[in-house]
Amino acid sequence: MTLILSNDDVASVLTMSGCMDVLEDAYRDLHSGAAITRRRSDSLTPTTREDAIYGFKTMDGVIPSQGVAAVRLNSDIVTWPRVDGNLRRVKVPAAPNNRWVGLILLFSTENGEPLAIMPDGVVQRTRVGATNGLGVKYMARKDAKSIGILGSGWQAVTQLQAACEVRDIQNIKVFSPNEGHRVTFAQEMNDLLGCEVSPTNTVESCVADVDIVLCSSNSIEAIFFERWLRPGLHVSAIKMPEIEEAALRKADRVALHFGQRQPDTIRAKGVNPPDRRAGTGWAVHEEFDFDSCPKLPQFIAGEEIGRINDSETTCFINDMGLGLQFASAAGLAYRKAKEAGLGNELPTDWFTEDVHP
Amino acid sequence: MTLILSNDDVASVLTMSGCMDVLEDAYRDLHSGAAITRRRSDSLTPTTREDAIYGFKTMDGVIPSQGVAAVRLNSDIVTWPRVDGNLRRVKVPAAPNNRWVGLILLFSTENGEPLAIMPDGVVQRTRVGATNGLGVKYMARKDAKSIGILGSGWQAVTQLQAACEVRDIQNIKVFSPNEGHRVTFAQEMNDLLGCEVSPTNTVESCVADVDIVLCSSNSIEAIFFERWLRPGLHVSAIKMPEIEEAALRKADRVALHFGQRQPDTIRAKGVNPPDRRAGTGWAVHEEFDFDSCPKLPQFIAGEEIGRINDSETTCFINDMGLGLQFASAAGLAYRKAKEAGLGNELPTDWFTEDVHP
Missing domain, CATH: 3.30.1780.10 (ornithine cyclodeaminase, domain 1)
Structure with a gap:
């Protein structure tokens, strides 16, 4: 059958x-x-x-x-x-x-x-969460205890579940531009994950004083910025544009999921304009050298190390599925x-x- | 539903x-x-x-x-x-x-x-037949009345049906190495197509004195040879190797279905040997200039002509689907x-x- x-x-x-x-x-x-x-x-x-x-x-x-x-x-x-x-x-x-x-x-x-x-x-949402969770496993500080998550949608749940699988998370802060969303989501995650989850009124307070920042938005522009980087932080993105290009350049270590950043796109005549909107739907950082970044399978195979000390700042980008x-x-x-x-x-x-x- | x-x-x-x-x-x-x-x-x-x-x-x-x-x-x-x-x-x-x-x-x-x-x-077999039938439509003589078909399998039925749709076919000869197969197939096609279909004992007698030769085999080597070409003949193949490379070189006009002759092949380690057997399963003519051949969509769009007079010899190869x-x-x-x-x-x-x- x-x-x-x-x-x-x-x-x-x-x-x-x-x-x-x-x-x-x-x-x-x-x-x-x-x-x-x-x-x-x-x-x-x-x-x-x-x-x-x-x-x-x-x-x-x-x-x-x-x-x-x-x-x-x-x-x-x-x-x-x-x-x-x-x-x-x-x-x-x-x-x-x-x-x-x-x-x-x-x-x-x-x-x-x-x-x-x-x-x-x-x-889809489970594999996205699992992939970023493996990023946390190989790149975040072993003693990471706190998360700030940007976004409270369908993907945010599995992002948190996966991070909690691989680190002993005690505190989670959540920011979403919509107050109702972030309050409801915080309550639901409290119940689901059994750790303290609280909404924050500003994105700045969400990313302050945490060990891990999880970007989990549907934004097609950057939502995490260079000025928020600090020693020891791990920043995780579920799509390419979420982390500002300047932040990637400043980070000690940036890894990709697999490095297939674009699909093979076949366009019929009349799919206009033949620009980024017709493809992935967002701008891709053009200047950062993604090709030289380690990829998740290399961490798993033991060929690359995700973090060499507790003061490195690390970024993980979940590029194409x-x-x-x-x-x-x-x-x-x-x-x-x-x-x-x-x-x-x-x-x-x-x-x-x-x-x- | x-x-x-x-x-x-x-x-x-x-x-x-x-x-x-x-x-x-x-x-x-x-x-x-x-x-x-x-x-x-x-x-x-x-x-x-x-x-x-x-x-x-x-x-x-x-x-x-x-x-x-x-x-x-x-x-x-x-x-x-x-x-x-x-x-x-x-x-x-x-x-x-x-x-x-x-x-x-x-x-x-x-x-x-x-x-x-x-x-x-x-x-699958209908689209293969239809494709070669469109080859007949654009490349065979308008007054073509007879077919010799090499093969009596699953694909042969639709090859004949399609050719009969586009030309007023009166006589069909069929050769298969297996006598039982060719006799049975001839009888079945007689009934199905309403024209005279007869088995032949040799491949040479099958391809002699016909206007169209249809190759419809599962062979991974040539089954139609240069020595059988003659003015006015149209030869049709359902896969690349059926028509001998020398015959392609001698023909006045060779067209392909679309010109995608190979798939994108991704091999895991251990698929050995990484040779032709693992791909299409047959040898591809290496020296013939397929890239310069007209393709079926060009005939249909009126950009290319399949035959310019009744004495040309033409070949149509149904490359990859x-x-x-x-x-x-x-x-x-x-x-x-x-x-x-x-x-x-x-x-x-x-x-x-x-x-x-």
Whole structure:
């Protein structure tokens, strides 16, 4: 049987610690060449809506030691409205019932069979959190006890969960421009994480006197600045532009997730302007030498060291996602969901064939 | 609802003439830049079987004018057994119930929604036939009346159907090394196509005195040779190596389907040897200047002419498939199947999500 899982199914079985474990194994295999991943491709075309483009994005990963291959795909209607004067990139939930379309298809490397189909949302935020959490594991001070997090959205939860997995965190401060959001989020995280979480009224007070700053925004501009760097601090970003370029230059050590900073983009005629808005949706730091930065798999393989003393300032940037991450995390979710009897089972014959393709 | 279609469903609605029509439109859009296609990628890893590798292959296409985007994927266990002394590339039907795994996922470019999931087999052979049929349309003599076909397998049926759509074919000769196969196939094609189809005992008699030769084999070596070329003949191949390189050099005009002759191949360590067997499975003519050949979309757009007089010899090679073809043909199959009430309907909510991915 092929398992159809929902985000709720995935959320109920995909633990942060489990996800971080399988991801570490997957990175080790990627580094040794035993596992592979295909860079994300974005195929962009016009739609009949003048203000929107259609984006079809796919990425693949194969991890033989975990027995899985996967494609993760997104079928997006993308617009760029102005919100409070700022240009934002917004994926419109245009599918029936106002929903988004992101899927992971999971296959067995042993016999090729389709194991599962699941939405990508929960896996996505879990793998983002796990990746930045591994950044904390290898780069933050071992005795780090406090976090300031910028952002209180969907991604912020897993950012905190992952950091708490790898450090003995006692205090968390949260800043969001929206007071209601930060107060509610702080209360929820208090309950979820069992440590003291408090909202702050200013971004400056959020980043002051903490060991770790986690950027977890949907901003397409910098939200963490050079002037806030101080000895011993670890700064973590979930997307390229969050940390100001001057801060990266001043930091003692900057590492990337994997170093694939841009997808392979294929644009139809009429996707105008053919600029940054049509790609990742944000400006990329042009002058910083990212190519020379160590990457997460090198830390895991023991080839690079994330921090050499307690006074270094370190930055970790979670650049573009990998098919490998989705294969690994979705593979774990599938195995756990199957054990737990979750999901809708469909005949595997529906997704296989008796003719040679 | 999202439609789950079987190969039988697809076969009952996907006509050759319909497929050729939508493909011509898709190629016109591809040529103008209105439609796009992502080159096939092959991710290859070892398996626990020493004699097999695992291959995860994906390709994407987006055609806004047809309202569709698609990914076609294959999850293959591949071996290279020796059959009658010759090395063959064999995809093992290793999935449950001895089945292969090839799928097309179809999406709407208007609202992103998942429209259908179907196996790729029938679409695959229909799009191969349609492509070579378009080669016949633009390159064979207008008064061509006879065909010699080399091969009697799964692909041969659609090769003949497509050629019969674009030329008034009266006589067909078929050769296959296996006498039983060629006799049975000739009888079946007689009934299907309503023209005279007869088996021949030798390959030489099959290619003699015909206007068109269709190569439709699973050979990884040449099966049509220079010595068989003569004025006015059109020779068609479903894969690169079928037409001897010397024949290509001697022909007056050689065209390719699209000119993407190799996939993007990503190999894990241990996929050994990293040679042609791990890629397309066949030797590629190294010396012929394929880059200068016209391509099918140029014929359709009226930028190139396939034949300038009745005495030219022409060759058409159907090089690597495109995601675009699968989007177009699967889109047609979906629309027809929906009209006909075919397939299994599943809630679209199973394949969409209420969280921003």
